[in-house]
Amino acid sequence: MAGIYIHIPYCKQACHYCDFHFSTMLKSVPEMGKAILEEIRMRGDYLGKQSISTIYFGGGTPSLLPAVYISSILSLIRRSFFLTEQTEITLEANPDDLSPEKLKMFFDLGINRLSIGVQSFDNEVLKFINRAHSRDQALKCIEDARKTGFRNINVDLIHSIPGSRPDRWQRDLEIILDIFPEHISSYGLTIEPGTVFGKWHKEKRLIPLEEDLAASEYELLINYLQRAGYDHYEISNFALPGHRSRHNMSYWLGEHYMGIGPGAHSYNGTSRQYNVTNNARYIKSIHHKELPATRETLSRLDQANEYLLTSLRTSWGIDLKVLREKFSFNLLDEQGTYLQRLIQGGLLLQQNEHLILTDKGKLLADQITEDLFLTSP
Numbered sequence: 001m002a003g004i005y006i007h008i009p010y011c012k013q014a015c016h017y018c019d020f021h022f023s024t025m026l027k028s029v030p031e032m033g034k035a036i037l038e039e040i041r042m043r044g045d046y047l048g049k050q051s052i053s054t055i056y057f058g059g060g061t062p063s064l065l066p067a068v069y070i071s072s073i074l075s076l077i078r079r080s081f082f083l084t085e086q087t088e089i090t091l092e093a094n095p096d097d098l099s100p101e102k103l104k105m106f107f108d109l110g111i112n113r114l115s116i117g118v119q120s121f122d123n124e125v126l127k128f129i130n131r132a133h134s135r136d137q138a139l140k141c142i143e144d145a146r147k148t149g150f151r152n153i154n155v156d157l158i159h160s161i162p163g164s165r166p167d168r169w170q171r172d173l174e175i176i177l178d179i180f181p182e183h184i185s186s187y188g189l190t191i192e193p194g195t196v197f198g199k200w201h202k203e204k205r206l207i208p209l210e211e212d213l214a215a216s217e218y219e220l221l222i223n224y225l226q227r228a229g230y231d232h233y234e235i236s237n238f239a240l241p242g243h244r245s246r247h248n249m250s251y252w253l254g255e256h257y258m259g260i261g262p263g264a265h266s267y268n269g270t271s272r273q274y275n276v277t278n279n280a281r282y283i284k285s286i287h288h289k290e291l292p293a294t295r296e297t298l299s300r301l302d303q304a305n306e307y308l309l310t311s312l313r314t315s316w317g318i319d320l321k322v323l324r325e326k327f328s329f330n331l332l333d334e335q336g337t338y339l340q341r342l343i344q345g346g347l348l349l350q351q352n353e354h355l356i357l358t359d360k361g362k363l364l365a366d367q368i369t370e371d372l373f374l375t376s377p
């Protein structure tokens with residue numbers, strides 16, 4: 001099984017924290033639409049004969065596009081690849097785009113999963129991070145999506161926002177549990193260079209949330225959602241039974257995927273490909289039938305480290321047998337002392353052949369992954 005990711009690189013406005021690839025200049029949308037279709041045609045054999053378990057329209061803001069663009073991309077994919085009855089087709093959407101009419105159009109096209117960028121239900125916070133919607137728009141579009149027939153909805157939230165208070169975050173969690181979507185992704189806000197928050201931080205006008213407050217927000221998130229029956233299957237992802245995201249899972253399980261559009265990445269098991277992150281250059285290159293991508297061949301060491309990086313974030317953890325048999329690394333030999341320290345410190349559990357982060361360990365996941373990275377081939 002394999003996945004297809006389509007990057008739609010446009011947004012209405014720039015959120016202050018976001019460093020994804022997007023443009024707020026929409027005049028190239030028609031040319032971009034054509035280029036995306038052409039790239040799909042050019043890469044018809046990238047995934048071989050594998051059937052497609054997930055198609056994901058991400059961005060940027062795919063819901064900003066008229067539905068006709070999504071329709072022509074999906075028709076071409078359906079004609080060019082083998083989809084099944086169960087293929088998950090996700091569209092990322094922002095609340096301010098989701099009118100009842102547009103929801104119906106997306107639903108009729110066969111989009112069977114919506115991922116809605118709500119981020120917060122607090123109007124002050126939404127304004128602070130420069131989102132284009134209000135709390136009421138978010139609530140209304142989720143209600144409308146249900147009425148339209150969507151039965152698989154993800155809501156994105158952000159925790160650990162600078163200046164946040166525990167009671168504010170708790171209110172967001174209470175609201176999300178009233179809504180009870182099938183899936184919730186919640187990432188802690190990080191301040192990235194090149195963003196408005198990055199600039200404010202450099203100028204000392206923005207202070208990140210203190211570490212202990214950020215940790216309490218994350219702990220509150222886990223407690224609330226687990227008590228409500230969500231499966232905490234990856235550090236930032238929670239699903240009701242049977243609703244883990246196939247798109248996310250395909251990345252974590254190392255399945256092959258083809259990324260289409262500027263800034264999209266592709267992976268075929270042995271190499272990774274990165275499309276140029278510039279809309280004009282992307283369109284021009286595709287127009288000349290040249291794929292605007294750089295390719296990196298992954299060594300066995302790269303692949304083992306990618307496996308470590310992704311699997312440590314999941315609820316099933318690192319499978320030592322996979323590391324031994326697929327990549328010829330014995331982690332217990334290489335990092336035995338460090339792993340014992342993590343286990344004794346309550347950061348890691350060993351269950352048979354699996355190493356799994358505890359909730360306390362999840363708070364330090366980035367550091368632990370870095371420490372575990374294998375260096376010798």
Ligand code: SF4
Nearest residue numbers: 011014015018059060
């Ligand atoms: S967070 Fe989403 S909507 Fe905001 S700028 Fe980034 S891609 Fe666009």
